[in-house]
Amino acid sequence: MQYNKMNFTVGLFMLSLLLLLLAFIFFLLEEKGTFEKRYNYHFTTQSAESFSVGMPLKFSGFKIGVIDDISLLEDGSVLITFSVRKTNAKWLSQGSVLLLIKPLLGAAHINLYSALDSPPLQDGEAIPIHISDNINDLIVKLQPVVSKSLNVLNSVDKITTDLADENSNLKQILKNLNIFSERLANDKSLLTSVTGDKTSTQNVIKSLNETTLILKDVKKITSDISEITKTLKQDIINPSSSTIKEMHIIMKDIKNKLQTLDATVKAVGGYDKDLVELKKQISTGLQKSNQIMDKVDAIMQNENNSKVELP
Amino acid sequence: MKYILLLSLILLSGCSLKTAPNQWQYKSANAFSSYTKNFLSDNQILAENDLNRAIEHAKKSADLTQLATIYLGECALNISVGIDDTCDKYKNIQELMHNKELDAYHSLLNKSLAKSDIQHLPQQYQEFALALLDKNFSKADKHILSITKETSRLLCASLIKNSLEKNTKKSIIETASYNGYKKAVLFWLKETLKDASSPHEMENIEKKISILESEL
CATH class of the missing domain: 1.20.5 (Single alpha-helices involved in coiled-coils or other helix-helix interfaces)
Structure with a gap:
């Protein structure tokens, strides 16, 4: 009796589950618009190029319909049929225009432009289309x-x-x-013509001569300084330089060693973190395996005893 | 509507998965039961894991009875295979509760049993405890063979191991061998070694011990 009751309960549960599942699928399909009526419209164009079945029809950036069929007419033109869902049919009105957009990047699509105050377009009516070719437009503009x-x-x-x-x-x-500058350099009278006075010209020449003498003295002083620095170089700078060079080599060596040490320290630090992480993972694994073992114990021992049994 | 449907679906699917809230108690008891078998079978690593799990689950409750029972059980199993154990873990938490049954069992393990404790012992130990209290080891020995629970029999035998008759020891070894309780088998083989009447018997027992203790 109890077995029958259990059978009935399980059956009822399965039936409810099935019904709920069917209802769920129905609502899902209804929400997707599978059972909704579709409105068909068409337009003609000279070429089917750039059109394809399944191509989206957009209004204000939203997809409201798709091209369902493309067929060639007797006069050589192309008849293209598209459909929209009942809820989207309101966007198509008298005076609506379609515009085929062929962007530089991305797939071509059709845009719908409508005057929303106009009366709605009836099912099966035609609608004009214009083609906007972005690539050709760009070439014309350029x-x-x-x-x-x-x-x-x-x-x-x-x-x-x-x-x-x-x-x-x-x-x-x-x-x-060029000719003028040459004359200015060689001809005294030209200098006079620039200064406007012969005495001034003489003074300029005298100053130039004195400058030459001063420059000679300066040259002598600098050669003396050069001699002194040569001695300094031999006695002090050269030995100091070699010591500094050696120091530089030692410092470089120390730097290299420190860099190696730094890398080692960092690596050790990394291993430390890895080990902690590994330990955590092992602990988690153990916990999980313990949970499985609990379940295995419960199944294997087939016991429903909550009290520990003493030997 | 669709949200109600979804909710119903989840509830209907989940209604058959209800579990008892005191799962820790069931898990702890199961783990200890597994520990008992693995310990006696000398599966050391598994036994350790079982005991840890049993303790871990028992420590999920403020009621320490389950934990105390585990500690006492561990101590009893140790004694039953000849390991000296003074049940220190149990003693540490004994004062936090006043459980007459556990206290009586503890008294049996450390052989400090009083007459008033006997009524609080599990049924299978009561007559054995009476004989023990009267120091009537022969009666106690006979009573051991009438205990049906193997682990209880092992425990009682180990409590009077020095006064146990040779045949009883043999019977204990047979029981332990039949159940695959390697630890108990080895312990009792070593005990029978003391009673060996001839060098040949001694040699046989030693050989058995050596075979059982060798790896593969």
């Missing part, structure tokens, strides 16, 4: 820019050719400047 750039480059080329010519005005000016 053409005037390219031709202007070519003009500019031609002008630059002409200017540089003129400047390179031996008889060009710029070359003549540079030659004249």
Whole structure:
């Protein structure tokens, strides 16, 4: 009797589970719009290029429909049929326009532009389409820019050719400047013409002579200093330099050793962390295996005793 | 509606998975039962793990009776295979509870039993304890053979091991051998070695011990 009751309960449970599962699947499909009525519309175009079955139809960035069928008509044009769900049919109205977008990057899609105040479009009606080819538009826009750039480059080329010519005005000016500077350097009367006074010219020449003498003295002093520094180099700088070089080698060696030590210390630190992590993982593994063993004990021993049995 | 359906689905699926809230007690008892078998069978590592699990589960409750029973059980098993144990773990927590049954059992283990304790002992020990109290070892010896629980028989035998008759020892070895209780077998083989009447018998027993103790 009790066995029958248990059978009935299990059966009831399974039946409820099945019903719930079916209801769940039904709601899921309903939410996806499987049972909802679809509205069909069409448009004609000269070429089926860029169109494909399953291509999305977007409104304000949202996908509201897809192309269902593409067929070739007797006059050579292409008839394209698309459908939208009942809830999205409201977006298609009299005066709505489709625009095929072919972006530089990404897949082509159709955009819907609608005047929402207009009466809604009936099921099966036609709708006009325009094609926006982003790549060709870009090329058309770039053409005037390219031709202007070519003009500019031609002008630059002409200017540089003129400047390179031996008889060009710029070359003549540079030659004249050269002749003038030579005369200024050699001819006293030219200097007078710059200063405007002969006495001043004499003074300038005298100053220049004195400067020459001073420079000679400076040269002698510097040669003396050079001698002194040579002695310094031999007696002090060279030995010090070699000591510093040795010190540098030693320091370099110490630095290398410290770097190696640092790496070792870091590695040891890393192992330490690894070990802690490993220990944690082993502990977790043990805990898990203990839990399994508890369950195995419960099954194997087939006991329902909660009290420890003493020997 | 769909949320109610989902919730019902989860509830219906989960309703058959209910477990008792005192799972720790069941797990602890099961682990100790496994410990008893593994300990006597000389599966040292498994036994250690079982005991640790039993203690770990028992320590999940403030009621220390389960833990005290485990400590006492561990002590009893040690004594039953000839290991000296003064039940220190039990003594440490004994004062935190006043359990007459456990105290009586502890008295039996350290042979300090009083007449008033006997009624609190498990049924299978009561007559043996009476004989022990009267120092009637022959009666106690006979009574050991009538104990049906193997572990209890091993414990009683070890408590009077020096006064045990040769046949009783033989019977104990047979019981332990039949159950695969290697630890008890080795202990009692070593005990029978003391009673060996001839060098040949002694040699045989030693050979058995050596075989059992050798690896593979």
